[in-house]
Amino acid sequence: MFATLALSVAAITLLLVSGTQFAMTGFSVARASKRARTSRSREMYQLRQAAQVARLKSELHSVANGSEMQWRVMEVAQVIQESDDCRSFYLVDPYGQALPDFRPGQYLMVRPAIAGAFQTTRCYSLSAAPDPRYWRITVKRQELPAGVTESKRGGGLSIWLHDTIRSGDCLLIGGPGGAFYLPAENRKPLVLLAAGVGITPMASMLRWSLEKTPGRPVTLFYQAKDTTRWPLGENVHRWQASFPHCQVRTFFSRLDSADLQLLKDEYSGDFSSGRIDLDSVANVDHASDSDFYMCGPDAWMESMREGLVAAGIQPDRIHWESFGGVGSQPSSKPAGEHSAVAVRFAHSDVEVEWTDPEQSLWELARASQVEIPSGCLSGVCGGCRVKLLSGQVEYDRKISIELSEDECLTCVGRPTCAVTLDV
Numbered sequence: 088m089f090a091t092l093a094l095s096v097a098a099i100t101l102l103l104v105s106g107t108q109f110a111m112t113g114f115s116v117a118r119a120s121k122r123a124r125t126s127r128s129r130e131m132y133q134l135r136q137a138a139q140v141a142r143l144k145s146e147l148h149s150v151a152n153g154s155e156m157q158w159r160v161m162e163v164a165q166v167i168q169e170s171d172d173c174r175s176f177y178l179v180d181p182y183g184q185a186l187p188d189f190r191p192g193q194y195l196m197v198r199p200a201i202a203g204a205f206q207t208t209r210c211y212s213l214s215a216a217p218d219p220r221y222w223r224i225t226v227k228r229q230e231l232p233a234g235v236t237e238s239k240r241g242g243g244l245s246i247w248l249h250d251t252i253r254s255g256d257c258l259l260i261g262g263p264g265g266a267f268y269l270p271a272e273n274r275k276p277l278v279l280l281a282a283g284v285g286i287t288p289m290a291s292m293l294r295w296s297l298e299k300t301p302g303r304p305v306t307l308f309y310q311a312k313d314t315t316r317w318p319l320g321e322n323v324h325r326w327q328a329s330f331p332h333c334q335v336r337t338f339f340s341r342l343d344s345a346d347l348q349l350l351k352d353e354y355s356g357d358f359s360s361g362r363i364d365l366d367s368v369a370n371v372d373h374a375s376d377s378d379f380y381m382c383g384p385d386a387w388m389e390s391m392r393e394g395l396v397a398a399g400i401q402p403d404r405i406h407w408e409s410f411g412g413v414g415s416q417p418s419s420k421p422a423g424e425h426s427a428v429a430v431r432f433a434h435s436d437v438e439v440e441w442t443d444p445e446q447s448l449w450e451l452a453r454a455s456q457v458e459i460p461s462g463c464l465s466g467v468c469g470g471c472r473v474k475l476l477s478g479q480v481e482y483d484r485k486i487s488i489e490l491s492e493d494e495c496l497t498c499v500g501r502p503t504c505a506v507t508l509d510v
């Protein structure tokens with residue numbers, strides 16, 4: 088088994104080194120030479136790796152139980168610092184198996200799987216085009232606000248990934264999944280809009296479109312602060328040089344004209360200071376035939392969408408992905424008025440009272456040591472969906488997930504009367 092693992096890891100390394108899309112050579116060589124240093128250290132590495140994979144595989148059963156997503160153990164093959172606050176994690180199958188296909192725009196669910204600890208799961212968009220050799224996610228480090236010591240959502244996963252995860256580590260990965268993607272049959276001109284780390288699904292869509300439909304016009308508008316917060320920016324601008332129908336335009340909100348000139352000298356594409364202006368987007372070549380995909384802060388997407396619709400773009404041509412987050416979609420109506428409601432988590436045999444209108448059912452479960460899987464915690468991904476055995480639940484925002492009558496989304500749900508959940 089160890090021999091198989093060593094061969095598989097070596098095969099993955101070779102495959103990745105031969106890839107042209109990303110510069111992985113430094114990592115692969117360093118890693119290969121490190122492993123080859125002595126047969127003893129190689130043996131130790133293999134032992135540790137096999138033990139880690141075996142332990143995580145044993146966790147898979149509890150994670151996968153009841154989940155619609157497929158979960159697997161994946162090895163982090165490489166970690167790349169993309170910008171001051173963003174890192175890419177390249178994920179491979181630890182045994183060198185080819186990875187399933189996904190649709191550009193979809194996300195993975197990531198879970199640390201620390202034995203015995205309460206689990207946090209978060210969604211991360213795949214940031215590279217579909218490739219059976221590896222998947223890539225690019226994670227922005229989300230600091231807590233000054234003075235706050237504990238995340239409201241028991242999360243901190245992005246900080247944990249940045250501070251803890253190195254090449255050779257394994258993670259539990261769910262998916263790929265999600266309804267925000269570029270359909271394979273879509274051949275229309277594309278306009279992609281990204282702000283900040285919202286570049287991740289857009290980079291996957293752009294690369295996939297360039298590889299599969301190089302003749303289709305595609306324009307990417309990318310809003311960034313400055314070059315230190317410009318994840319994947321160099322990649323997407325370099326692609327333009329090889330694809331004449333691709334246009335990449337970055338807008339920097341804080342960059343002086345000397346730095347802009349340096350970028351113009353070094354990369355293909357357009358660079359401007361300030362904000363993406365709606366006129367340029369709405370008047371891009373082929374705008375009336377184009378499909379628009381966007382990802383960035385919710386308020387930014389909302390204003391872009393309103394502006395595009397006002398400029399005559401059909402609303403059904405505009406698609407967007409929300410990354411959610413605390414307070415990103417404020418309640419549209421006050422939470423339930425009940426002061427105390429009985430909530431029963433049937434499977435865990437726990438009964439508690441819900442008294443805080445600010446608290447979601449997911450948060451109540453967590454506070455009661457009842458684990459409900461999660462992803463976005465914003466009503467976007469469906470990761471916290473559970474069966475509602477009795478009672479009724481209301482939501483503090485509009486949700487786009489389709490639920491059957493006996494299901495509820497716990498992360499944005501509050502009970503309106505006594506409820507029993509099958510968890």
Ligand SMILES: Cc1cc2nc3c(=O)[nH]c(=O)nc-3n(C[C@H](O)[C@H](O)[C@H](O)COP(=O)(O)OP(=O)(O)OC[C@H]3O[C@@H](n4cnc5c(N)ncnc54)[C@H](O)[C@@H]3O)c2cc1C
Binds near residue numbers: 194207228265412
């Ligand atoms: C479909 C989808 C795709 C996504 N893709 C990506 C991606 O490609 N890259 C990426 O980086 N992220 C992505 N996200 C976001 C990601 O899932 C996480 O939400 C993000 O990494 C933050 O998780 P966390 O556990 O680190 O932070 P959390 O602990 O959940 O905190 C989230 C935010 O809330 C703030 N916060 C927490 N507690 C408090 C408090 N008490 N008071 C005030 N503020 C507080 C934090 O400062 C932080 O900014 C995606 C989300 C979705 C739904």
Ligand code: FES
Binds near residue numbers: 462466469498
């Ligand atoms: S965790 Fe994503 S919808 Fe609830």
